[in-house]
Amino acid sequence: MSDQTSEGYAPVNGLDIYWQSRGSGGVPLVVVHGGYAVISTLDGLLDSLARDRRVVAVELQGHGHTADIDRPFTWEAFGDDLAALMGHLELGRADLLGYSLGAGACLRAAIQHPEAVRRLVVVSFPFRRDGWFPEVRANFDQMSHEGFQFMRHSPVYAAYAEVAPDPGGFPALMDKVGDLTRRDFDWADDVKAMTAQTMLVYGDADSIPTSHISDFYGLLGGGLADPGWDGSTRGGARLAILPGLTHYDICGSSQLRAVVADFLALP
DSSP: OOSSOOOOOOOTTTTEEEEEOOSSSSOOEEEEOHHHHHHHHGHHHHHHHTSSSSSSEETTTEEEOOOOOOOOHHHHHHHHHHHHHHHHHTTTEEEEEETTHHHHHHHHHHHOOGGGGGEEEEEEEESSSSOOHHHHHHHHOSSSHHHHHHHHSSSSHHHHHHHHOOOOHHHHHHHHHHHHHHHHHHHHHHHHHHOOOOEEEEEEESSOHHHHHHHHHHHHOOSSSSSOOTTTTOOOOOOOOEEETTTGGGGGGGGHHHHHHHHOOOO
16 A cells, blocks of 8 residues: 555535545546445555556445435446546546446546546446346346345445445445446447547456457557558557456456556556
8 A cells, every 4th residue: 555645525516426545646547446346446456556656546426435316327427427526636637447337437537528538448348238248238137226135245245334324325326236237328439539548458258248349449440450560550549358357356467457557658
């Protein structure tokens, strides 16, 4: 853990969004967790990346320390919340990294607020809903408070209950995440118009087929033609498919830390 840490709440869009800051210097990096998760689930990644830059981790609406409000979860609102938080903290044009649900939020922030985002790292998320494997979408279709009796015995719920202002709010969180993940979306045109330099990262046994990953990379201008013997005509996007990893263990991987650090350090 860096000795340069701070935390607080950012009053944005009717929310008090909880954030933690680690490290200092460099272009600030904002990191966003996956569904149901809290910041502490990303501690290894955060501490590694904070060795040479400021890293600000965020808990989205209804997650962890951030109390829920009477507003449905939408990808667009999450994107606006992140941009507003970046403005509140006066981060300037910053980098964004999101995992799974958090990657959807970061992707929308980069689409909706291009002036705020320099580089974007999307970890394990598709650009349209049918990019998830069918069995994953089937799980989304069943996601609601009715599954709480199973989740209440999980490490995910234990981490939530330890920090949430209302530990009894988890069933409502399940309903909202279910509603969000059942919503159809296709952001192909938005992705093609993005200006942030982007890296896509997946496990080689992720919840998203490699065919969709290839399509996503192509929308960013990657993998469409030979880059020339010196690489001078390659696009700005990057793609990493990490061996031996799945959707569920990628964030704890040293491979993820390495490829992200290399990408963010590009001139």
